[in-house]
Structure formats: structure tokens, C-alpha cells
Amino acid sequence: MSDNTPTAIELLLEIMAKLRDPETGCPWDLKQDFASIVPHTLEEAYEVADAINQKNWDEVREELGDLLFQVIFYSQLGKEQGLFAFEDVVRGINDKLIRRHPHVFGDTEFASEAEIHANWEAEKAKERAAKAADASLLANIPQALPALLRAEKIQKRCAKHGFDWDSLGPVVEKVREELDEVMDEVIQVSPSQDNIEDEIGDLLFAVVNLSRHLKVKPETALQRANQKFERRFRExxxxxxxxxxxxxxxxxxMLDQEWHRVKQRER
Structure with missing residues (x-):
């Protein structure tokens, strides 16, 4: 093999550059910008997760390639606009991982996993403070996250700084309170759809809090519920x-009777 043979990642970068060539590139790729690719990136990430959940490892490999291509695409756009290049992306994550793991790449010693985690969070806090005009503890929680996942991250961030109940009772009571407020709005003579939406949102936020206190990932729990419902409805x-x-x-x-039969067969 020639020493000039490009590595796999170098070849992928070359392919991306050709796809974006103004004269000979692909019309679809040439039309894209940072914003237009975002939905595809989210879709590819979910397809990776779906393949992992199904333990389809050939599919995982393929979907990871599709997700990697998203990074390459953004990097090409960044290079064209003089913002950053792929090498900058890689260098950035290298530096971050080394900085956040002084016990692996340096001489720092921690007595427990809890201390390692505390250092990780401290480093992240320093990074947020260094680059954020927004000094809030909730800064840099991505707006584009799925709502359940973002709610969980907001609550965990607040809990780390003491804004949290220390027992399950008030959490459960809050769920009941929010459900009552939904129904109070629904039974109004002229219910407001906006108000109902607000109250449903408060209820969902409270349920996420309950999930967190029970050490259940709400996004995962709802995914399992979706899968269970789909399986039973197909039956x-x-x-x-x-x-x-x-x-x-x-x-x-009749459908309800069939539903209960399906549930009985699963037990």
C-alpha cells in the first residue's frame, strides 16, 4: 500500500469536499447550511439509539457512520466559512477529555468515584463560566433537547445546588397538585386551551421530577411505554x-376486550 493512500477519515473529508464543490458537487449538498442539517443530525442520533436498543450491531455500525458524516458536514461548512475545520473539532474534544480526566492523564488522585464525578462537574462549571455571557446555573442546557430530557437536565442542575426536595412525599404531592390543576382548568365553563397546555406542561414537569427521584430516566420510561403500547395494539x-x-x-x-386479552397473555 502506498504511503500516500489516505486514511478512512481523510477519504471521508475528501468525499465531503467534493460533494460541496461549487462546480461539480451534489446540488442537494450545496443547498445545505448549518440550520438545514440539524433535523438530519437529530434523526441520525435517534437511529443510532434505535439500532443499539435492538442490538443490531451491523445497523449500529452503519448508523454511526451516518452520524459521523453529520460531523464531517458541519466541519466542511465551518471550513468554507472560515469558522473552524474538522481538525479543530477533534483537537477541541481531545483537550476537553484530557482536562476533565486529570486522574487518567495527569497525577491527580481521587479517593472515590464520587470525587471523580465532582471534579468532572467542577470542570464543566469552569468551562461554562469561561465562555458564557449567561452566568445562570442553567446556562448551556441545549434548547433542542427532547423536552423530557431537557426537563430532567434542568432539575438535576438545580438539585446539585440544593434546590430540590430531600424526600419522595412532596414530589408525589406535587404531581397530584398539578393533576388537580389540569382538571380545574378543564372543567371551566369556557376552558382556555393555552391554560390547559400550561397545566399539562406543569404536570409533565412534575412527573419528570418524580421519575428522577425514583432514579428512572423519564425519556427511557416513555420509550418503553410507547413500545409496550405499540406491541399490544399490533396484537x-x-x-x-x-x-x-x-x-x-x-x-x-370490543377493542377494549381484545386489549385486556392481550395484557392477560403477557402476564
Whole structure:
């Protein structure tokens, strides 16, 4: 093999540059900018997670490649605009990992995993303070995160600084309180949809807090609930079809009976 043969990552960078060549590049790639790629990046990240959940390792490898391409795409845009290049991205993460792990890459010693975690958080806090005009403890929590995940991060950030209940009772009571407030709004003579949405949001936020106190990831819990519902509904569809009917032709009572049969079979 020639010494001039590009590495896999060098070849990928070359491919990306050709895709963006103003004269001979791909029309679709040439139309893209930072903002237009974001939805594709989020989709690719979810596809990685889905492949991992299914333990489909060939798919994981492929989806990781698609996700890596997103990084390459942003880096090419950054290079074209004189903002940054791929090497800057890699150098930045290298420096950050070394800085946040002094017990691995330096002489610092920690007595426990808790001390390691505390140092990690302290380093992150320094980084936020160094680059943020926003001095809030909630600075740099990405707005684009899924709402459940962002709620959890907000609550965890506050809890680390003492703004949190220290027992489960008040957390449960808050969920009940928020549910009551939803229903109080619903039974108004002329209920406001905006107010109902606000109260539902407060209820969801309280449920995230309950999940956090029970050491349950709310995003994961809801994903499992989605999967369970989908699995059971597919079984209902199958049962109804075997009876020569369609779901839309069945009464709610019949569908509810089939639903309970599916649940009983799972137990």
C-alpha cells in the first residue's frame, strides 16, 4: 500500500469536499447550511439509539457512520466559512477529555468515584463560566433537547445546588397538585386551551421530577411505554383481522376486550 493512500477519515473529508464543490458537487449538498442539517443530525442520533436498543450491531455500525458524516458536514461548512475545520473539532474534544480526566492523564488522585464525578462537574462549571455571557446555573442546557430530557437536565442542575426536595412525599404531592390543576382548568365553563397546555406542561414537569427521584430516566420510561403500547395494539389489530374485521369497524368495547386479552397473555 502506498504511503500516500489516505486514511478512512481523510477519504471521508475528501468525499465531503467534493460533494460541496461549487462546480461539480451534489446540488442537494450545496443547498445545505448549518440550520438545514440539524433535523438530519437529530434523526441520525435517534437511529443510532434505535439500532443499539435492538442490538443490531451491523445497523449500529452503519448508523454511526451516518452520524459521523453529520460531523464531517458541519466541519466542511465551518471550513468554507472560515469558522473552524474538522481538525479543530477533534483537537477541541481531545483537550476537553484530557482536562476533565486529570486522574487518567495527569497525577491527580481521587479517593472515590464520587470525587471523580465532582471534579468532572467542577470542570464543566469552569468551562461554562469561561465562555458564557449567561452566568445562570442553567446556562448551556441545549434548547433542542427532547423536552423530557431537557426537563430532567434542568432539575438535576438545580438539585446539585440544593434546590430540590430531600424526600419522595412532596414530589408525589406535587404531581397530584398539578393533576388537580389540569382538571380545574378543564372543567371551566369556557376552558382556555393555552391554560390547559400550561397545566399539562406543569404536570409533565412534575412527573419528570418524580421519575428522577425514583432514579428512572423519564425519556427511557416513555420509550418503553410507547413500545409496550405499540406491541399490544399490533396484537389487537392481528386478533381483529383474524375475526375478519378492521379496527375501525369495531366498537370501543370490543377493542377494549381484545386489549385486556392481550395484557392477560403477557402476564
Amino acid at each position: 389487537v389489530e392481528k386478533s381483529v383481522l383474524e375475526q375478519g374485521k378492521r379496527v375501525e369497524d369495531c366498537s370501543l368495547e
